Amino acid sequence: MNLDADVLVIGSGMAGLVAGTVSASAGLKTIVVTRGQGATADSSGALDILGYLPEAGSAVGSPLEGLYAISALHPLHPYSLLGFEAEEGSVNGDRVVEQVRAATEWFLEQMRASSIPYIGTLDELLWPLTMLGTTKPTALLQKTMDPRSLDEESDSTVLFAGVRGFPDFHSSLAAKAFLEARQSEGTGPRRVSNCTIDLVPFGVSHNLSAIEIARHLDRPEGVDALVQQLRSSIEMSGATHVVIPPILGLREPVARKDFLEEQLGATIIELLGFPPSVPGVRLQLALEDILRMSGGTLLRGHEVASARISDGRVLRVTANAPARSIEIEASAFVLTTGKFIGGGISGITDGLHETVFGLPVFDSHRESTEGLRPQRLTDLVSITSSGHRLFGCGVGCDETLRPITSDGDRYASNLFCAGAVMAGHNWPQEKSGLGVALSTGYVAGQAAIGKVRS
Numbered sequence: 001m002n003l004d005a006d007v008l009v010i011g012s013g014m015a016g017l018v019a020g021t022v023s024a025s026a027g028l029k030t031i032v033v034t035r036g037q038g039a040t041a042d043s044s045g046a047l048d049i050l051g052y053l054p055e056a057g058s059a060v061g062s063p064l065e066g067l068y069a070i071s072a073l074h075p076l077h078p079y080s081l082l083g084f085e086a087e088e089g090s091v092n093g094d095r096v097v098e099q100v101r102a103a104t105e106w107f108l109e110q111m112r113a114s115s116i117p118y119i120g121t122l123d124e125l126l127w128p129l130t131m132l133g134t135t136k137p138t139a140l141l142q143k144t145m146d147p148r149s150l151d152e153e154s155d156s157t158v159l160f161a162g163v164r165g166f167p168d169f170h171s172s173l174a175a176k177a178f179l180e181a182r183q184s185e186g187t188g189p190r191r192v193s194n195c196t197i198d199l200v201p202f203g204v205s206h207n208l209s210a211i212e213i214a215r216h217l218d219r220p221e222g223v224d225a226l227v228q229q230l231r232s233s234i235e236m237s238g239a240t241h242v243v244i245p246p247i248l249g250l251r252e253p254v255a256r257k258d259f260l261e262e263q264l265g266a267t268i269i270e271l272l273g274f275p276p277s278v279p280g281v282r283l284q285l286a287l288e289d290i291l292r293m294s295g296g297t298l299l300r301g302h303e304v305a306s307a308r309i310s311d312g313r314v315l316r317v318t319a320n321a322p323a324r325s326i327e328i329e330a331s332a333f334v335l336t337t338g339k340f341i342g343g344g345i346s347g348i349t350d351g352l353h354e355t356v357f358g359l360p361v362f363d364s365h366r367e368s369t370e371g372l373r374p375q376r377l378t379d380l381v382s383i384t385s386s387g388h389r390l391f392g393c394g395v396g397c398d399e400t401l402r403p404i405t406s407d408g409d410r411y412a413s414n415l416f417c418a419g420a421v422m423a424g425h426n427w428p429q430e431k432s433g434l435g436v437a438l439s440t441g442y443v444a445g446q447a448a449i450g451k452v453r454s
């Protein structure tokens with residue numbers, strides 16, 4: 001079987017779905033081919049743009065400030081590529097900010113019409129609470145996680161509510177960590193307490209996952225049970241705010257939050273969680289919806305295994321599913337296969353490999369990683385402020401987001417690249433993962449449109 005498209009996007013995480021939606025919205029025949037979900041669905045759903053500069057221990061003042069600093073200090077960072085001016089031979093920080101702002105505003109607009117509206121801007125960091133009771137810097141947040149009322153109201157009483165049988169969240173430990181952090185800063189709340197509620201989704205009361213609880217809360221009877229369970233704890237503690245794991249349904253979390261607040265008279269805030277992550281799945285589903293609504297096609301369960309290249313152009317790729325193999329031709333291709341979790345980069349004993357085109361893999365400084373065992377790119381200490389070099393590794397791209405060969409030449413004139421598969425951003429250390437995927441996906445989608453129309 002053969003398919004053809006104007007633009008073929010490989011991978012359906014944040015980068016691929018954004019690139020595909022941009023292309024389909026411009027009226028081009030767009031296919032996003034994917035073997036399944038990647039890191040986007042596993043993420044906390046908080047869209048980090050830039051929290052820390054590479055190798056720096058303290059957070060930036062704002063994402064905007066961070067973008068200007070990256071542009072000045074790290075010309076090979078994916079953000080910097082978006083503002084690289086070939087004639088000047090330098091990165092224009094204003095251009096970087098302009099491109100990231102355009103992508104961010106586009107994303108906020110798309111999400112406003114979805115069931116998971118986001119809040120936030122480039123002008124300030126948000127500090128949502130995690131399930132450990134700590135905070136982390138981010139830029140854009142699902143509305144159900146907005147922590148700002150906790151800072152605005154110092155006279156608050158905060159109730160941490162866990163769910164019996166859900167082992168990922170210990171409400172008493174989180175409450176303790178939160179209180180200690182607030183006391184050391186000399187800020188509110190007035191009082192913190194914790195409780196454990198019984199929800200028993202689908203008759204199960206042990207080893208629950210956040211996804212199971214969220215599915216239960218997608219049903220009206222699940223939410224009614226949650227209201228009843230929380231009511232007595234709120235009355236006993238006098239809570240003005242209730243913080244809960246991210247479980248308020250996969251599809252309509254804002255409606256659930258509004259209903260709970262109306263019934264209980266307290267502000268409800270979801271925490272950032274761990275995989276399997278309900279907000280990550282919500283984001284994945286919302287992005288898939290906007291691709292379909294824009295006219296794009298999502299072809300799931302197909303792994304792109306090889307490509308046919310001729311005269312410096314990608315002609316077609318072969319995608320394999322368990323029971324068939326298909327050839328897909330296109331005028332422009334966008335590679336968004338992610339890193340180790342997505343599957344775009346694999347690490348085996350003889351080194352790191354890009355899995356579709358066999359592109360060379362570089363580190364953040366554009367040094368070749370050829371022949372290096374992945375262990376050589378990690379630190380003995382698992383958590384370090386400079387991060388592990390391994391996470392900065394990926395495909396090297398020029399300023400048009402076209403992948404380069406080990407000689408620094410363009411690999412193909414109609415192949416673009418976006419997201420975690422790109423070298424040059426150490427996302428766990430910088431807190432830049434979904435922001436890089438969004439911004440480069442947005443620009444790569446436009447570049448693919450330009451290529452098809454040229």
Ligand SMILES: Cc1cc2nc3c(=O)[nH]c(=O)nc-3n(C[C@H](O)[C@H](O)[C@H](O)COP(=O)(O)OP(=O)(O)OC[C@H]3O[C@@H](n4cnc5c(N)ncnc54)[C@H](O)[C@@H]3O)c2cc1C
Nearest residue numbers: 011012013014015038039040048304338342419420433434
């Ligand atoms: C546990 C965890 C928590 C995170 N938390 C955050 C966070 O809080 N904030 C944040 O900003 N970032 C976070 N990140 C990072 C962020 O999720 C990633 O940087 C981002 O999602 C990358 O998006 P992507 O589209 O580039 O790749 P992915 O989302 O990984 O998508 C890659 C896609 O390519 C597909 N694919 C791969 N190979 C092939 C092939 N050969 N053929 C067809 N399809 C293929 C995969 O199936 C997948 O669909 C987190 C990551 C993890 C793992």
